[in-house]
Amino acid sequence: MDTSVPVLVVDDYSTMRRIIKNLLNQIGFTNIEEADNGAAAYDKMRGRKFGLVISDWNMEPMTGLELLKLVRADSALKATPFIMVTAESKTENVVAAKAAGVSNYIVKPFNAETLKTKIASVL
Amino acid sequence: MAGLKVPKDLTGEQYIAIEDSLLSSEQGRAFLRMRDKRGAVLAVDEYLNGLRSIKEWIERSNQRSAEDVHLEVLRKELIEMAASIRKAKVEISAMKPAGEDNANSARRINLATEELDAIVHSTERATTDILNGAERIMEINSRIRDTGLLLEAEQIDQEATNILMACGFQDITGQRISKVVSTLRYLEERVDAMIRIWGVDGVMPEELATMRRDTRPDAHLMSGPPLRGGVDQSTVDELLNASPDTIDWGAAVAASAANAPEPAAAMPAKPERKAMEPAAPDAEVASALDQSSIDSLFP
Numbered sequence A: 001m002d003t004s005v006p007v008l009v010v011d012d013y014s015t016m017r018r019i020i021k022n023l024l025n026q027i028g029f030t031n032i033e034e035a036d037n038g039a040a041a042y043d044k045m046r047g048r049k050f051g052l053v054i055s056d057w058n059m060e061p062m063t064g065l066e067l068l069k070l071v072r073a074d075s076a077l078k079a080t081p082f083i084m085v086t087a088e089s090k091t092e093n094v095v096a097a098k099a100a101g102v103s104n105y106i107v108k109p110f111n112a113e114t115l116k117t118k119i120a121s122v123l
Numbered sequence B: 001m002a003g004l005k006v007p008k009d010l011t012g013e014q015y016i017a018i019e020d021s022l023l024s025s026e027q028g029r030a031f032l033r034m035r036d037k038r039g040a041v042l043a044v045d046e047y048l049n050g051l052r053s054i055k056e057w058i059e060r061s062n063q064r065s066a067e068d069v070h071l072e073v074l075r076k077e078l079i080e081m082a083a084s085i086r087k088a089k090v091e092i093s094a095m096k097p098a099g100e101d102n103a104n105s106a107r108r109i110n111l112a113t114e115e116l117d118a119i120v121h122s123t124e125r126a127t128t129d130i131l132n133g134a135e136r137i138m139e140i141n142s143r144i145r146d147t148g149l150l151l152e153a154e155q156i157d158q159e160a161t162n163i164l165m166a167c168g169f170q171d172i173t174g175q176r177i178s179k180v181v182s183t184l185r186y187l188e189e190r191v192d193a194m195i196r197i198w199g200v201d202g203v204m205p206e207e208l209a210t211m212r213r214d215t216r217p218d219a220h221l222m223s224g225p226p227l228r229g230g231v232d233q234s235t236v237d238e239l240l241n242a243s244p245d246t247i248d249w250g251a252a253v254a255a256s257a258a259n260a261p262e263p264a265a266a267m268p269a270k271p272e273r274k275a276m277e278p279a280a281p282d283a284e285v286a287s288a289l290d291q292s293s294i295d296s297l298f299p
Helices: A014-027 A038-047 A064-073 A091-099 A112-122 B012-023 B026-095 B108-146 B150-166 B169-198 B206-212 B233-241 B249-258 B270-274 B291-296
Strands: A007-010 A032-035 A052-055 A082-086 A104-107
Touching: A007 A014, A007 A038, A014 A032, A014 A112, A014 B108, A014 B150, A014 B169, A032 A038, A038 A052, A038 A064, A052 A064, A052 A112, A064 A082, A064 A091, A082 A112, A091 A104, A104 A112, A104 B291, A112 B150, B012 B026, B108 B150, B108 B169
Parallel strands: A007 A032, A007 A052, A052 A082, A082 A104
Antiparallel strands: none
C-alpha cells in the first residue's frame, strides 16, 4: 500500500474528519487534506491530484454521492479511488453508491481495522 | 252572479216545520227516505276518502322515518366530529399555553428543540476534549516509543486509537438527534398552522392546566439543566460561602443572566446538516446492511 499518496477526507463533522485523519496518520499517510462538503472537495480535486478520497454521504450543499458521480464523470478524476464512509446502511444506498462507481463502502460506526482493510483494498 | 242571493241556514223551528210538512204526505216521506240514503252514501264516501288519506299519510311517514334514521346517524356523527375537533383544539392550545405559569417560557416544542440542540453541542464539545486528550497521549507515546518500550507504546497506541474511534458516536448521535429536531420543527409548524386556522392561541382550559401542573411543593425549582441563566461553580461557591446577610441577591441573579450562553436558536445550524441522513431507527433496521453484507457486494 502506497502511503505517500495525497488523501482527501470529506465530512461535514469535524470530529469525524479528525478521527479519520488520525487513523490515516497511524497507517502512515501524512499527506492529508480535508473538506467539509462535496462541493469543497470537488474544488480541491480539480486543483490537485489525490490518490484517495474518503467521503461521508450526507452533506450540504453537495452530498458524497453527488461528489462521487462528478468524479466518475470527470475524465481527469475518474480513476481516483473513492471510499464512502457513512451511516447510510440501507441496501438501496449501497446499491446506488456501487452503481455510481464507489470503490468501497464503510458503515459508521466503524473501527480502525475496517478502515485500514478497505484502504488497502482500493490502493 | 252578482244578483244571486245566498240563502241563510234554517232555524231549528223552520227545519222541523218543513220536515213535518213533508212527513204529512206520501211523496214527502219518499223524498226524505231517498235523501237519507243519498246522505249515507256521501258519508261513506267521505269516510273512505278519509281512510285513504290516512293510509297515504302513514305510508309517507314510514318513508320519512327511514330517511330520518339516516339523518339522525349523520347528525350524531357530526356531533361526535365536532366534539373531537373541540377536544383537539383544547389539546393543541394546551401544547402552547400562554397562561401565567408559562408567561416567560418559550413554546414547549421550541424548548425541546433547544434542549436537543444543546445536547448536540455539548457532546461535540466533549468529543473535542476527548480527541484532544487522545492526540496528546499519542504524542507522548511517540516519546515513550523512542525510549525503547515498544510493546507498551504499541498498547498505548491501540488504546488511544480505541478512544478516537469511540468518539465517532458524536457523529451518529448528532445525526439521530438532528432527525428528531427536524421532526419537532415540522410538528411545531403544523401546530402553528392549526392554531392560526382555529384561532385557539392562548386557550388553556382549567382542567387541563390542573392536570398538567406539577403539584410538588418545590416544582418551581425543578427545570433540569438550564439552557441559559445558570450560574457557574464559582458563583455557587461564593453564594454558599457568603453570610446570608451579605449576599446581594439582585446582583447574583444579574450575574447569572450575564453568564448565560446565547440562546440555542442562535447557535450555528449544524444539526440541520444531517437532518436527511437516516440513523437506522427500528423501522429501518430490517433493511439495513451490516459491514460483511456490504463487503460481499465488493468482491
